[in-house]
Amino acid sequence: MRILVLNPNTTASMTEKIGAAARRIASAGTEIIAANPTSGPPSIEGFYDEAMCLPGLLQVIRDTPDVDAVVIACFDDTGLDAARCLTDKPVIGIGEAAYHMASMIANKFSVVTTLARSVPALEHNLHRYGLAARCARVRSSEVAVLELEDPGSNAYARITDEIGRAVAEDRAEAIVLGCAGMTDLTERLSAEHGLPVLDGVVCAVSLCEAMVRLRLRTSRLGGYAPVPRQKLAYA
Template sequence: MKLLIINPNTSTAMTTGIAAAARQVAAADTRIVAVQPSFGPLSIEGHFDETIAAAGVAEQVRLAAPHDAVVIACFGDPGLDAAREATRAPVLGIAEAAFHAASFVATGFSVVTTMTRTCVIAEHLLHRYGFERRCRGVHGTDIPVLALEDGGAGCVDQIEAAAREALSRDRSGAIVLGCAGMAALCAELTRRLGVPVIDGVAAAVKFAEGLAALGLGTSQHGDYAPPLPKTYAGWAAPLGW
């Protein structure tokens, strides 16, 4: 199968990193194709960034070559509903996938993310998806997204400390990493913390493979039916229906 993984920001280094993380867990017969929008922010650390990035995700799904599944690799799941409307394939956001995975292995989990100001984005997603009771806390570390690329030991230590405190204070049994850029740290954190640590990129890849294997794609009935025919203006003209 061909799995389209979209990095919603325009950092090529992060696209490469996400592709590597995805390939590490993908099945032998899964081909990972990683793309990024032709426009938008270098990283996503707030509502404005995310809104532009969501349009970037929509662009990439709209213009994509045929594929069997789609993963949106930013923890805010930008453009998820738009992407689902634009393809018959199953589409997963990494926040969504991580929350689902965590709820399979613990009665309560905590999220450890980057900028504190983005915690509210995670909280809105948790509520939207129905995980507001399963998630027992969302915690910012104020590590900038792009600082994760260097993957310095400092980041791991800081995330480990935040995770330890979350496990204890929130009475949680698992940790969800709140940024695609943390994928590379997942194994080390798992080793250190001794609890399930969930990277959404990995979770999304496996769930996407599973859905595709079952022939389950986005419903074409109801609000995810293909968009109505519509003229689009300006740079978005090629995205019209």
């Protein structure tokens, strides 16, 4: 099985980190193709970046046809709906993956993401997926995405503080980390706080494996009807 793990920003070091996390969790027979667009924003922080990464993101999917499933490795799940019109293979966003998984191991979870500017986009997604009622609160740590790539930053301290507040104030039973760049912090944070801490990258990879094994494919009826051939030519 081959899974395309698509980092929608252009920061190669982050793609590598995400790919490594995916490979650590993947089953024996699963090949992970980690990729990112060659042009577009170097980090996805808010609505504008979400929009600007889309053509590059969709081009990577079109250029990588021989995969069994696609992970969109941005916590905003940007481009998820559009990608599902391009292929009937499962396409899973890391945000939705973490929300669905958290909903099956906790009554309520809180999200700890990067910047305040990203919070409304996540809240919109939660409403749309129907899982807003399961999320106690979306919190921002005010850690910028690229600070997560800098070992000298105090990113960990700010994230763990915010998790502490989520447990105390929100009665959160689990924490969802709201950025693909936090994938390597999961175990340490979980041990420190004594509750499940979910990273969307590994959740999405595992869900893709499950979908492929179950031979589940995206519906072709309604909103995810295939893009007509002539529309593809305009890309």
